[in-house]
Amino acid sequence: MSIRKIIDWAIQDQKSEMKGNIASPFYQYQDYAGSWVWACDVDLGGGEDNVLRSVPVAANNREVIYAEQGKGVSLSRMGSGKWAITGLSKTLNSTVHMIFVSFVDDVFQISGRRLAGNIIRPLSYGEMGELIPPFGYGVLPYGLQGKFDAQGNFMEIVEWH
Amino acid sequence: MRYISAAFQGVLDNRRRRPAYKIYAWDPSGTTISQVAAAPGNLHAGLPTPLDITPYASEIAWSDKQLSFTMVDPKNFFHPDTGAYRNYLGDGAILRLVEGDEVLSETDWVTSFTGQIHGQVGWKKARHSGSVTAKVSVFGRAETQAFKRRKITTREYSVGTDLGIALYDICETFMGLTRAEVRIPFTLGRQFKHKVNQLAQVSPWEAITSLLEVVCYQPYFDGEGKLTYVNKSFQRPPAKVLADYVRCVELEVPENSQDGINKVKVVFLDAQLERVDGPYQKLGEAQVTTGFFSMHENLPCWWSEDHKQRADGTSMKVIKSVNSGLLPVGNESYEQKDDFHGEIEVEILVWVPILATVMALEYVAAALIPDETTSTSKGFTLPTVLSAPGAVALVAPPTGGPVTGVITMAPIQVVAEEVPGTGFTIPWGRVLQAQAMLGIMLIQMSIGSAQYEVWGTPYDYAYLEKMSIAMEDGLDYWLENEKEIKNDFVGSHDQADTIAVTELIWEKSLTRPRRVVIEDDPSLEVGDIIVIPDGRKILITGLSKKIKRGEVASLVIDGCKVMTP
Known part of the structure; x- marks a missing residue:
């Protein structure tokens, strides 16, 4: 590991800003001190499966909670x-192209491609009725969040607060 | 691969070599490195005559980045304080190494190094031995700190401009290079995708690195001090094929104890702004007081106070209508005018003002209708003459005067229940006024304040941050060693895919270092691919050698295995 690389990583690790997509409605969240704050889940993208949970809204940014x-x-x-x-x-x-390359000795080969990038959004009435048997509409609460892959295929129900 | 004249190539091929070299130095006070690099020859008329310091140089060590040697200077020509030629080894002095063969004229030789002295050379005089030596290190142009530390902001480039134009601009404006000093193609075949493009607060070296990254190139200063590039793609023919091991001195697989990069992430901003919808919500409201006195009302309704919010799919919700009275008096309509606002139109029906006017006129007119009276009254009898005919004798005096006589009259008879001024009466005018008043009140009751809301879907545009990830297949999450490349000059996923895959293969190759020592070959450059006799390909990442008079140097090639599809 060169010193330069290690320094580059250290600089990158110190980054103080990130971008993400809102992955849930805003909700009130009680922090460890007992204070109620507005928060939501944030999808950081990059093909990651997990979202950042319960991210509080900074002070003086209350208008953010009206964001969709x-x-x-x-x-x-x-x-x-x-x-x-x-x-x-x-x-x-947005979407992520994943390209898988296999290496055998001096030879490389592109062994697969995948489009990644999940979308988390509320399920519609129709989706609740059709996508998640045997529950369906009337059993599942409206507003339930679902995770969809980059092609729009339903993947799973996201845990609700 | 460096250009070699046919004569020099012939000498290299027949291996009957009498290697020769020269080191030229220019005084920086009268010459710039740009002049030297751009000149067609070292002894060109347009260039100040260099000082040949070859006789003073020994123990010459050359690499593609640095030239160092020891000066043997018994006459103190290069003493940093007093030497007559001290400027030729002073700070910023320009030096060149030219290599060739004694059997060839110097015009057939190649310039294998161009660089500058940074700071001050070391100089030492030892009393016990009487020797005077100076250690000289000359650095290639890529080591110029100003290229890498000064932050620049370029002018803006519009969409469709080739990246090469920006690159040449940066080279000329911020690096002081002339076109003759740049060997990168003027057009790179990639265009700016965004409407306005600028490079801000990056060093010139970072700027040209970013631009070349789009085409998988890496900037590099060659032996002549000209800016060129290393192509990171291995899909190209080799520069040299070693048919046998005759010229090979050593083959080495050096130890590599580093974790290699096995995942490359290319992040770029899509040139197309993506529409991002907000939740369906109330965008604006309007209220108006209207009625018969106003035929038409236009109410502009903006989605935000600053008139900047965009919205789509808007519609009007009537909170309180102009028709909420007894009678429908008007039409309310809504139309979205543009992305930022709509207009509510309230149109009062034409009969309303007409009716109002007619009723008012009628009311006034009815006030003028008098109550009806007659000359005969029921229940009354007129006085009657009761005198019998002939009983009346009216005598008029002959001289005039009052007529005298007697007339008997029956008295007026009045019926008690038919006395005038008692009972009920309804004047016709009042009835008509009341009717007109009702009409006016009806119209007035039908007007008032109306209230509307406009609902719709607000939206804005945002850049989509897209990503291409090339990674080793079957890699577990905890084994990933990632390298991230952020480059907003990448215009599409296809381009990003190519960069990601090329970079991953490049990084994988770097984890397989190889070292080959061969007879000196001045035609080889960093970035060349050579094929060793067993068929393996090696990419040259570094070159070095020690040069001695009359001896064919051994060229140490540091490289890595080339991965092929």
């Missing part, structure tokens, strides 16, 4: 290492 699910937000790192939503972002995480 799916909109881009910018996150800032707080002193403790936790992230907070500090505003809306002009960029939006």
